[in-house]
Amino acid sequence: MASYDPKTFKLLTFHDAVAKFRDGKDTPRAYLERCLDVIETREPEVQAFVVLNIDGARKAADESGKRYAEGKPLSTIDGMPIGIKDLFETMDMPTQMGSPVWKGWESGRDAAHVRGLRKAGSVVLGKLVTTELGFSFPGKTRNPIDSGRTPGGSSSGSAAAIGAGMLPAAIGSQVVGSVIRPAGYCGNVAIKPTFGALNRGGGHSSLSQSHIGVHAGSIEDAWATCWNIANIAGGDVGHPGLYGALEPAAPAKPARLIQLETAGWAQADEASKEALQGVVAELRKQGVTVIGKADDADVAAYEALSAEALELSIIICMFELRWPLLGYRERGPGMLSDFMLGRLADAEKQTLEDYRDMLARREKIRAAFAALKSKADGFITLSSPGPAPKGLESTGNPSMNAAMSITGAPAWSLPLLAVDGMPLGVQLVGFPHEDAKVTGHARWLMGTYLGA
Amino acid sequence: MASYDPKTFKLLTFHDAVAKFRDGKDTPRAYLERCLDVIETREPEVQAFVVLNIDGARKAADESGKRYAEGKPLSTIDGMPIGIKDLFETMDMPTQMGSPVWKGWESGRDAAHVRGLRKAGSVVLGKLVTTELGFSFPGKTRNPIDSGRTPGGSSSGSAAAIGAGMLPAAIGSQVVGSVIRPAGYCGNVAIKPTFGALNRGGGHSSLSQSHIGVHAGSIEDAWATCWNIANIAGGDVGHPGLYGALEPAAPAKPARLIQLETAGWAQADEASKEALQGVVAELRKQGVTVIGKADDADVAAYEALSAEALELSIIICMFELRWPLLGYRERGPGMLSDFMLGRLADAEKQTLEDYRDMLARREKIRAAFAALKSKADGFITLSSPGPAPKGLESTGNPSMNAAMSITGAPAWSLPLLAVDGMPLGVQLVGFPHEDAKVTGHARWLMGTYLGA
Numbered sequence: 001m002a003s004y005d006p007k008t009f010k011l012l013t014f015h016d017a018v019a020k021f022r023d024g025k026d027t028p029r030a031y032l033e034r035c036l037d038v039i040e041t042r043e044p045e046v047q048a049f050v051v052l053n054i055d056g057a058r059k060a061a062d063e064s065g066k067r068y069a070e071g072k073p074l075s076t077i078d079g080m081p082i083g084i085k086d087l088f089e090t091m092d093m094p095t096q097m098g099s100p101v102w103k104g105w106e107s108g109r110d111a112a113h114v115r116g117l118r119k120a121g122s123v124v125l126g127k128l129v130t131t132e133l134g135f136s137f138p139g140k141t142r143n144p145i146d147s148g149r150t151p152g153g154s155s156s157g158s159a160a161a162i163g164a165g166m167l168p169a170a171i172g173s174q175v176v177g178s179v180i181r182p183a184g185y186c187g188n189v190a191i192k193p194t195f196g197a198l199n200r201g202g203g204h205s206s207l208s209q210s211h212i213g214v215h216a217g218s219i220e221d222a223w224a225t226c227w228n229i230a231n232i233a234g235g236d237v238g239h240p241g242l243y244g245a246l247e248p249a250a251p252a253k254p255a256r257l258i259q260l261e262t263a264g265w266a267q268a269d270e271a272s273k274e275a276l277q278g279v280v281a282e283l284r285k286q287g288v289t290v291i292g293k294a295d296d297a298d299v300a301a302y303e304a305l306s307a308e309a310l311e312l313s314i315i316i317c318m319f320e321l322r323w324p325l326l327g328y329r330e331r332g333p334g335m336l337s338d339f340m341l342g343r344l345a346d347a348e349k350q351t352l353e354d355y356r357d358m359l360a361r362r363e364k365i366r367a368a369f370a371a372l373k374s375k376a377d378g379f380i381t382l383s384s385p386g387p388a389p390k391g392l393e394s395t396g397n398p399s400m401n402a403a404m405s406i407t408g409a410p411a412w413s414l415p416l417l418a419v420d421g422m423p424l425g426v427q428l429v430g431f432p433h434e435d436a437k438v439t440g441h442a443r444w445l446m447g448t449y450l451g452a
Numbered sequence: 453m454a455s456y457d458p459k460t461f462k463l464l465t466f467h468d469a470v471a472k473f474r475d476g477k478d479t480p481r482a483y484l485e486r487c488l489d490v491i492e493t494r495e496p497e498v499q500a501f502v503v504l505n506i507d508g509a510r511k512a513a514d515e516s517g518k519r520y521a522e523g524k525p526l527s528t529i530d531g532m533p534i535g536i537k538d539l540f541e542t543m544d545m546p547t548q549m550g551s552p553v554w555k556g557w558e559s560g561r562d563a564a565h566v567r568g569l570r571k572a573g574s575v576v577l578g579k580l581v582t583t584e585l586g587f588s589f590p591g592k593t594r595n596p597i598d599s600g601r602t603p604g605g606s607s608s609g610s611a612a613a614i615g616a617g618m619l620p621a622a623i624g625s626q627v628v629g630s631v632i633r634p635a636g637y638c639g640n641v642a643i644k645p646t647f648g649a650l651n652r653g654g655g656h657s658s659l660s661q662s663h664i665g666v667h668a669g670s671i672e673d674a675w676a677t678c679w680n681i682a683n684i685a686g687g688d689v690g691h692p693g694l695y696g697a698l699e700p701a702a703p704a705k706p707a708r709l710i711q712l713e714t715a716g717w718a719q720a721d722e723a724s725k726e727a728l729q730g731v732v733a734e735l736r737k738q739g740v741t742v743i744g745k746a747d748d749a750d751v752a753a754y755e756a757l758s759a760e761a762l763e764l765s766i767i768i769c770m771f772e773l774r775w776p777l778l779g780y781r782e783r784g785p786g787m788l789s790d791f792m793l794g795r796l797a798d799a800e801k802q803t804l805e806d807y808r809d810m811l812a813r814r815e816k817i818r819a820a821f822a823a824l825k826s827k828a829d830g831f832i833t834l835s836s837p838g839p840a841p842k843g844l845e846s847t848g849n850p851s852m853n854a855a856m857s858i859t860g861a862p863a864w865s866l867p868l869l870a871v872d873g874m875p876l877g878v879q880l881v882g883f884p885h886e887d888a889k890v891t892g893h894a895r896w897l898m899g900t901y902l903g904a
Binding site: 091109110112115116199201202206207208209230231233234235237238240241319320322323324326327328351352355356359 | 543561562564567568651653654658659660661682683685686687689690692693771772774775776778779780803804807808811
């Protein structure tokens with residue numbers, strides 16, 4: 001049995017290595033080689049990567065090293081090894097999306113955020129396993145804490161690579177619960193920024209509520225990754241992109257949080273609920289007011305409306321995926337999993353009028369969420385209804401995440417808890433475009449709760 | 453010199469051919485063969501197509517014929533030959549986007565709207581010339597009325613194929629003025645529906661104000677094409693899609709129109725301005741109230757704000773195109789035109805903060821436009837500041853179109869006028885999501901003005 005302890009579990013960090021690059025006591029190449037050593041040891045079991053470009057990464061790390069030697073790094077993440085979820089295009093590696101439809105596909109170009117990372121000097125080391133087309137059908141990756149369990153999905157490889165200490169940062173993406181849940185399962189820090197904050201160009205992630213997110217070993221590295229992407233590659237077209245300064249917001253105690261249940265609470269196990277109550281008790285001890293649906297009619301109204309967030313998110317996105325999925329299905333058997341075919345059959349029955357109704361229901365949930373802005377600084381809940389379930393046939397339950405995906409709200413998963421010897425994430429959520437503010441709260445909570 | 457006369461100029465129509473398919477007096481295959489005859493005659497001069505799939509089209513037309521023979525056509529556009537702007541993916545033809553970057557590229561799949569057209573039984577005949585990546589650098593196409601003139605762009609081949617009578621309908625797209633202007637230049641009917649009305653999936657047209665539009669020989673065929681796309685393929689993700697019934701709205705006289713000048717009016721030639729005034733005089737004679745900026749402070753406010761619509765649209769879109777264009781530029785010389793490189797260099801200087809400012813200015817224009825909704829049923833203006841300019845080195849001036857693109861408003865170009873022996877389009881504009889209403893007005897105006 002795994003015996004994960006959030007206070008002692010070590011993740012890779014990058015931001016604290018840079019000073020040594022500058023003074024010559026360490027180099028990006030040496031940092032990369034240490035990552036490669038961990039990968040060599042852990043990858044046979046964890047299987048986080050679809051493909052690695054070790055030669056390319058070594059070359060990029062050496063170039064980064066030269067820049068540090070000259071005192072001219074390109075950014076705060078110059079030299080940082082990073083992995084890319086295999087839904088996004090990379091010019092030097094295939095993009096296969098966990099699907100036979102895309103087997104061997106090479107686009108010859110970098111997705112917008114990948115190009116941004118390279119321009120910032122980051123070292124793109126490999127492509128990370130995703131579930132089928134970023135949905136539910138699992139890939140090969142195993143949980144790095146207990147290889148008999150799922151790492152979560154769809155950002156399976158991204159979360160596992162961080163949890164295994166292979167990388168300091170990895171790109172994921174979330175439609176419903178694909179960043180925050182696997183981060184919680186693998187003991188990562190991760191952020192799903194506000195909808196539209198990071199440019200999704202060049203990835204098969206163009207749904208009306210999909211987001212690029214970042215898994216990392218620290219809040220600082222996750223924030224730096226987001227900030228550099230946004231400021232080089234922008235946000236999604238038509239969106240203002242990530243707000244906030246290069247330096248992550250200073251740790252700040254929130255005055256008032258809403259404890260959100262969402263539909264996931266009823267499905268959470270007792271130990272996980274108790275663990276969260278421990279965090280809430282600590283928050284109260286620190287002087288934070290924590291309210292819930294029993295305390296405020298607007299919170300109760302939001303909880304009631306968002307009860308359908310998971311199912312509504314899935315049906316909205318599957319409607320949006322009728323193209324291209326119907327075309328893939330027409331190519332013959334074996335192109336889509338039975339899971340996907342089932343969901344697609346449901347979506348096929350929907351009309352444009354049905355879709356409009358779904359969008360209207362989503363807008364109602366968003367309005368109820370926005371109405372809470374005067375009531376609190378943000379929200380706290382679990383990243384998942386429990387720790388990673390045993391077995392690899394399911395990537396787990398996203399019911400704790402749908403409410404944040406459907407509202408486009410920024411969310412962090414923080415590795416504060418252990419249940420059943422496994423990590424359990426605490427989800428800290430802000431209001432849209434207040435990514436910096438919730439980051440300050442996340443830093444404060446990490447420091448306060450873990451003494452980090 | 454050309455001697456175009458809108459009253460006698462013949463465009464191909466499809467909706468009125470269907471009755472003969474049903475009773476066996478005509479067939480989709482025979483209709484297609486007549487299109488191919490025109491193409492054989494006119495294409496060497498007009499050069500509207502990048503590639504034709506004649507065998508595939510004949511097969512599709514024969515299958516359509518069988519459906520009519522069995523009394524089971526798939527839709528109102530079953531058997532309709534159509535061409536696709538070469539910005540959009542087709543599974544049976546390459547997608548090359550008027551750019552060396554994409555030379556020979558075959559995606560192996562249909563764009564969302566192309567799949568929709570095929571599911572409706574339409575006969576996808578070929579890919580139509582676009583300017584470089586849908587921007588300004590011209591392709592090979594010539595104006596079908598006068599081959600010494602531009603057909604306009606970026607939907608150059610789409611407009612020319614309709615104007616030459618090669619096809620009853622063709623897909624175009626508009627970011628600033630790429631459907632309405634070339635339609636006006638080539639004597640087409642064309643609609644740029646409300647932003648988001650037709651699914652852009654599977655095309656390199658993902659900017660925050662790009663639209664799929666339809667060129668056709670009749671309002672009826674253009675509407676039927678839009679309706680079938682929207683109801684099979686949906687609108688853009690997150691958008692409600694095209695509103696309106698399968699049958700185009702009945703011809704209806706608007707009570708009140710705003711004559712919009714936009715920045716283009718100052719650049720329009722006298723003959724073109726006079727020609728529009730003739731239409732306005734006829735409207736007034738028919739009892740339509742036509743007001744302008746001199747009559748209403750809100751109209752004047754909108755005219756003032758939208759003066760920057762063209763330049764603002766371009767810089768917004770070029771910022772959004774930094775990815776992928778910067779990556780293309782890095783591949784070496786010859787990948788992008790000097791025009792594109794110049795625009796890109798401008799966009800490179802912009803920051804994310806600048807982009808936010810541009811979006812805010814766009815929102816202001818949209819708000820001023822929306823404020824006019826209580827004042828009129830819609831708008832009338834020219835489709836371009838004059839007829840197609842001589843020469844092929846420029847695709848003409850989009851200054852009459854930017855105001856409608858930046859607001860996402862639905863717009864028709866109607867071939868009502870002739871100036872200098874060339875077609876001149878009248879642009880009829882509605883409010884967002886009122887595509888059906890402006891279609892009724894367009895049908896009424898066509899009938900009233902041309903006696904069609």
